[in-house]
Structures are given as structure tokens and as C-alpha cells.
Amino acid sequence: KEFPKVPMQIDVKPGTSQLIEKVSSLTTQYNREHITAWGAFSHTTTVQCRRHNPNMLTFCSMVECAMYPLLMIVGLLPFIPIRAEFYMVPIPNISNKSGFLSTYPKWFCQLITPLMCNPVLLWHLQRRGVRTGAWVLNHPSEFRTADRWGFDGII
Numbered sequence: 259k260e261f262p263k264v265p266m267q268i269d270v271k272p273g274t275s276q277l278i279e280k281v282s283s284l285t286t287q288y289n290r291e292h293i294t295a296w297g298a299f300s301h302t303t304t305v306q307c308r309r310h311n312p313n314m315l316t317f318c319s320m321v322e323c324a325m326y327p328l329l330m331i332v333g334l335l336p337f338i339p340i341r342a343e344f345y346m347v348p349i350p351n352i353s354n355k356s357g358f359l360s361t362y363p364k365w366f367c368q369l370i371t372p373l374m375c376n377p378v379l380l381w382h383l384q385r386r387g388v389r390t391g392a393w394v395l396n397h398p399s400e401f402r403t404a405d406r407w408g409f410d411g412i413i
Contacts, residue, residue, distance in 0.1 A: 262288065267317065267346070267413070268296040272303040275310075282311040291315075295344050308341060317344035326383070327373040335382060345383050346391045346413070347374050349404060380408040 268281055285294050291313045297304040301319035308316055318326070322342060329335040349371060373379075380390045392404040393413035404412045 259288070262290070263293065265293040265295075266290075267344070268294060270296055270298045270303055270307055272298060272300040275306065278303075278306055278310050282307075282314065285314060286311070297342065297344075304342075315343040316341065317346045318342040323347050323374065327376060327379055330376065330379050330382065331373075335379075340383070340386055340388055342388065344389050344391065345380075346393060348394065349375055349392050349400070349407070375407040375409075377408045384408075384410065 301321035304319035
């Protein structure tokens with residue numbers, strides 16, 4: 259109620275359809291479907307969100323975030339439908355330092371960063387109407403890195 263025009267992103271945790279129903283109901287009740295993006299790390303949960311309320315904006319699941327760079331490499335991405343309005347990803351090199359991806363070896367994060375944050379990928383997604391964002395960034399140098407890659411925004 260306090261901030262009716264402020265966009266938001268809701269990361270729905272897997273496990274219950276009641277949560278999906280409640281988030282959808284509140285978003286519709288407060289007329290926020292056009293400025294609220296929802297989804298989940300879990301592909302199954304993201305698909306459930308899309309099915310439950312196709313009028314709401316969604317962000318890519320981690321499966322989709324991993325799939326799109328691979329499809330770009332093999333040249334198939336232009337031919338694949340993209341169902342999400344947002345491609346929101348961690349920058350693996352940065353997230354590995356901050357703890358989010360600390361369970362993965364540093365070499366793995368260095369390997370996937372140029373794939374997930376590829377400027378050509380971001381450009382392609384943006385041209386198809388998908389807004390791109392990097393998360394969770396906390397320092398000005400990290401903001402500059404995201405800007406250099408070509409992301410639309412940061413979290």
C-alpha cells in the first residue's frame with residue numbers, strides 16, 4: 259500500500275502451492291501484476307508461478323539462466339521461445355567472493371562468468387524484450403563490472 263508504483267521482485271520458495279496462490283492474490287488485489295516479477299531458483303516453482311498467473315511478470319529460473327548461454331553458443335537461442343521477462347543472474351566471480359556461490363570452486367565461477375554475463379547474450383535478450391539484471395552487488399567496482407557487461411540493472 260505504501261509504495262504502489264515501486265517495482266519489486268519476489269523469489270518464491272518451493273514447496274507449497276498455497277504460497278504461490280497468496281502471492282498471486284495479493285499482487286492482483288493491489289494491482290501490481292505489471293510491476294512485480296516473480297519466479298524461483300527452482301524451475302518447477304517458476305513454471306508453477308507462470309501457470310498460476312500468466313499475467314504476472316516472471317524471471318528466469320536457474321535452469322533457464324544456464325540454458326540460454328549454452329543455446330547462444332550453439333546458435334539456437336534465436337529460435338527458442340523465451341517465457342520470462344527478466345534474466346536476473348549473479349555474476350559468478352563476484353558471488354563466489356561474497357559467499358552466495360562459495361560452494362563452487364573459484365575456477366568454475368571464472369569459467370561460467372563469461373558465459374552467463376556475455377554482452378552478446380545480454381544484447382540478444384534485451385532485443386527480445388527481456389530485461390537483464392545482476393545481483394547481489396554491494397560495491398561501486400561491482401556496479402561498474404555489471405555496467406561493463408551490459409546489464410540493464412543491478413540488485
